Amino acid sequence: MTAEKLLMRNFDRADSHTLEAYRATGGYTAWPKAQALDPAAIVEEIKQSNLRGLGGAGFPTGTKWSFIPKNHAGPVYLVINADEGEPGTFKDRYLLERDPHALIEGMLVAARAIRSARGFVYIRGEYVEPWRRFAAAVREAYDAGYLGRGFDVVVHRGAGAYICGEETGLIASLEGKKGWPKLKPPFPAIKGAFGAPTIVNNVETICHVPHIINRGAAWFAALGTKTQGGTRMYSVSGRVKRPGVYEASVAITLRQLIYDLAGGVTGNGRLKAVVPGGSSAAILRADEIDVTLDVDGLRNAGTMAGSAGVIVMDETVSIPEALMVVARFYAHESCGQCTPCRESTGWIYKMCHRIVEGRGTKDDLDKILDVARRGAGTTICAFYDGAVGPYISYIEKFRSEFEALIPT
Amino acid sequence: MSSHARVPSAAHAGLASPAQVTFSPAQLAEVRRLQGLYPDPRAALLPVLHMAQDTFGYVSLEVEEYVAGLFALSPAHVHEVVTFYTLYFQTPKGRHVVAVCHNLSCHLAGARAIIDHLEARLGVTVGETTDDGRVTLQSVECLCACEHAPMMQVDERYEFDLTPEKVDRILERLR
Numbered sequence: 403m404t405a406e407k408l409l410m411r412n413f414d415r416a417d418s419h420t421l422e423a424y425r426a427t428g429g430y431t432a433w434p435k436a437q438a439l440d441p442a443a444i445v446e447e448i449k450q451s452n453l454r455g456l457g458g459a460g461f462p463t464g465t466k467w468s469f470i471p472k473n474h475a476g477p478v479y480l481v482i483n484a485d486e487g488e489p490g491t492f493k494d495r496y497l498l499e500r501d502p503h504a505l506i507e508g509m510l511v512a513a514r515a516i517r518s519a520r521g522f523v524y525i526r527g528e529y530v531e532p533w534r535r536f537a538a539a540v541r542e543a544y545d546a547g548y549l550g551r552g553f554d555v556v557v558h559r560g561a562g563a564y565i566c567g568e569e570t571g572l573i574a575s576l577e578g579k580k581g582w583p584k585l586k587p588p589f590p591a592i593k594g595a596f597g598a599p600t601i602v603n604n605v606e607t608i609c610h611v612p613h614i615i616n617r618g619a620a621w622f623a624a625l626g627t628k629t630q631g632g633t634r635m636y637s638v639s640g641r642v643k644r645p646g647v648y649e650a651s652v653a654i655t656l657r658q659l660i661y662d663l664a665g666g667v668t669g670n671g672r673l674k675a676v677v678p679g680g681s682s683a684a685i686l687r688a689d690e691i692d693v694t695l696d697v698d699g700l701r702n703a704g705t706m707a708g709s710a711g712v713i714v715m716d717e718t719v720s721i722p723e724a725l726m727v728v729a730r731f732y733a734h735e736s737c738g739q740c741t742p743c744r745e746s747t748g749w750i751y752k753m754c755h756r757i758v759e760g761r762g763t764k765d766d767l768d769k770i771l772d773v774a775r776r777g778a779g780t781t782i783c784a785f786y787d788g789a790v791g792p793y794i795s796y797i798e799k800f801r802s803e804f805e806a807l808i809p810t
Numbered sequence: 811m812s813s814h815a816r817v818p819s820a821a822h823a824g825l826a827s828p829a830q831v832t833f834s835p836a837q838l839a840e841v842r843r844l845q846g847l848y849p850d851p852r853a854a855l856l857p858v859l860h861m862a863q864d865t866f867g868y869v870s871l872e873v874e875e876y877v878a879g880l881f882a883l884s885p886a887h888v889h890e891v892v893t894f895y896t897l898y899f900q901t902p903k904g905r906h907v908v909a910v911c912h913n914l915s916c917h918l919a920g921a922r923a924i925i926d927h928l929e930a931r932l933g934v935t936v937g938e939t940t941d942d943g944r945v946t947l948q949s950v951e952c953l954c955a956c957e958h959a960p961m962m963q964v965d966e967r968y969e970f971d972l973t974p975e976k977v978d979r980i981l982e983r984l985r
Contacts, residue, residue, distance in 0.1 A: 477849065489913045489952035520849075527860070527897045528953055530966040556847045561856050562896030564951065578855035578881075580894035596849040639915040639956035646957045681914055681952075713915055713956070727917045731951050737894075 408613045409606065409635055410649045413500050419535050421542040424503035430548065432612035436511040439615075444515035448611065450619035452631035457483055457567070457604030458680065458708045459784075460630075460697035469591035470516045470599045479600040480513050480521040481576065481590075482608060484536075485560055485567040487526055488680035489731060490711030493635035493647050494605040498525065498532035501609065502539035506548065506555065508608035511615055513553045516601050520554050524572055527560040564735035568783045569602040571737065582739050583783035606635055626652040630696040640714035641669040652707075653699075656691040660714055669716030675800070676715065679708025681728050682788030684795035685721075705791070721800040722807055725792060726754040732789035742777035743786035749773060750793055762808040767797055831866060831876045841880055852881050855891060859898055868899040896950070904939040904946035906984045909963045912949040915956035924960045925949055927974045931981060945984060 412418040412427050424430065436444055449464030470478055482505065486494040497505060509521050525533045537557045543549045558576055565571045566581040573595045575581035594600025610632055614622045623631035630652045636659055639645045643665030650663065656678055660666065667673045673688040678695065684705040686693075693703040700707045715724065733751035738744045750773060753766045774793040777786055797804060833841065841858055845851035858880065862873050869877075869892050871885075878885040892898045908928065912921050925936060928947055932940050939946040955961045958970030969980055 486954045487952060488954075490915055490956055491952075492954045492956055495954055526954075527895070528963060531968070558853075559857060559860060560895075561859065561898060563894060575856065576853060577850060578852040578891070579887075580891055596853075598849075637956065639959060640918050645959070677914070711956070713918070715918065719918060724914060724917070727912070727914050731913055734951055 407649045408633055409497065409501070409504070409609050410647070413496065418500045419502055419539060421503055421539070421546060424501070424507075428616075429503055429612075430507055432615035433507050433510050433548065436514055436615050439514075441515050441517055444511060444615070447619045448515070448614060451614045451622040452619075452626060452629060453607065453610055453614060453622065454630050454697055455604055456606040456610075456634050456710070458488060458682075458706075460707055463603065463607055466591065466603075467512070467516050467601055469589065470601065471592065474517075474599055477520065477596075477598045478516055478518040479595045479598055480509060480516060480518040481569075481573065481595055481600055481602045482509065482521065482523040482605060483567060483569065483572055483602055484523055484525040484529070484532075484605050485572055486529070486605075486709075487564040487567045488682065488709040488711055489728070490637060490639055490677060490680050490713040491709040492637045492639075493710070495529060495532050496635070496647055497605050497609055498529065498536045502536045503543065504609040504612060505536070505605055506539060506543045508611035509555065510548065510553055511611045512601070512603065512608055516599075518601075519552060520556070522556045522558050522576055522595065524558050524560060524566070524576055526566075527562050533557065533559055563737070564731075565737040565783075565785060568785060570783065572602060573600065580737075582737055583785070585782050627694065627696045627699065629698050634695075634710055636663075636695070637709075637711045638664040638714065639712070641667055641716040641719065642714045643668055652696040653694050655694055656686070656712070659695065659712060660691065664712075664714070667714060667716050669718045672717045674715050674717045674719055675721065677711070677713040677792075679706045680711035681713070681731065682706070682791050683708045684791040685799060687799055705795070720758075720803070721796055722754070722758050722804050725796040726751070726758045728792045728796075729754045729789075732785075736785065736789075740781040740786070743781045743789070746773050746777045746786070747789055750789075757804060757807050760807060760809060762804075764808060764810075766808065767801065767804055771797060831870075831872045833861075833865065833880075837861065837865065838880075845881075852883060855881060855883070855888070856895075859888075859892065863898060868902050870900070902939070902943075904943055906944060906965055907946045907948065907963075908984075909948040909950045909953070911951070911953045911955075911959070911961055911963075913952035913956075915952075916959040916961060919959035921949075921960040924962070924972050924974070924977060927977055928981075931978065945981075 417423045445467045453463045455461045540555050563581050566575040568583050570584040571581040590600040625632050633649050636648045648663045676686045697707045729751040733747040736743050736747045750770050756762050774790045778790045844854035844857050866873050874888045875885045878888045910925050936949045960972045961970050
């Protein structure tokens, strides 16, 4: 279960962020191999590996790359989403700080596959230290001649807005605008950053690419399930003995992650609920944790793998309070573009707040569910659907706890 | 959601007056370098606004107008951008910004008690700046360091695994 580490293999070295350490541990050996491959062969290799996007949506990476129009005459851009912001997630922070050259090498390979000469790395504004580390690695890669010979990397800092983690919002923000998402289609692969075909990939996704080139698609695919290859980094927080980031196969179960890797439950020691994939994932009860953590395993369980941000709650945690905290987040971060999202997130937060304060009414719970369901699927981007996951699941699975707070 | 702010005067926060809103020649060269990194120079707006805030203390309407001029953008466009993001301050901020995460993992680890402690120590409520202009206190959404909850950001630095005693030691350092 604790398979060989790929992404975190160098994390124990104090100098893991340097070019020297990266090269000493086999870094920049995939890039020469990729240079000998035809771009279409790289795309095919990634498709066969069953690598899926690890930022949240879980889309097959090779398939995404194949959407870039063939023989496109103008520029094509590669954009790395390092706008980590999903509550409960912190893996990309580690990768930027501790293995920035893995991202650069992955970008070189990806750029060759999609025939891009320029990449942008969009790092959330609050990540000052990860930004400095990554920018220093980019300078090293230029000095060593990996960058600047057909592929350039621009490091871009965001300015604080969760919605910029949504790929079209990120592109708008990269272009110097407020981060309002756009309707798809057209998808970024057709018309993305600066109007050009663009691939937006998460940091962790791209860090896997050199390993796939070095060791082959079949090897990578075999590490996971039938429909998702490889390992991933699980961010575990909340009421566990050993909160932290753990790399393991996508095929392990939530129970194994909580009890074997993170050391089990603290608080009163008895598990009550788990958020398996960042705050936008529907919550699971203690009796629902025997599920594999791959994209399809969690989808079949009625929730999502998302960003693999796992938040653990023991029996002493108040679920209504937890939902109020989550609802406050969505109310604050709604970009305001679509009416159902802008109005519902604020309204639902107010209802959650008054329930927790003992001022709720009998109708509030059904009203939250009704408002949540009416807005689902009606907005430009997935933000509101992500808010609906917790609204509905927290109330449906822990309804009596909410009812106990409502005066009769 | 709105948060009100008790605004200290620009003078005691040690900030430039609006009349001094001009980049140095070296900074203007940096603006041109940043603009040259993108297919559309306007994409450098966010990085240049970071520079402007570092230089002038906050992004006043005058700063917005000045930056708009550097990009041949309307001040309205720059205002729209500045007001969209949480890291740009439209009013003077303290010499230090203390931003405590109040999202789920930090909530489970006792973020409320950390915020209460900071409010008591600093004599302000969230969103306010101390009278001496030393610290602006904020509570913010997930900073993605949940393994070290409760946590906060102090200026550029993340501070982990907070206790009231640790918070006091951190405050000691802020002048």
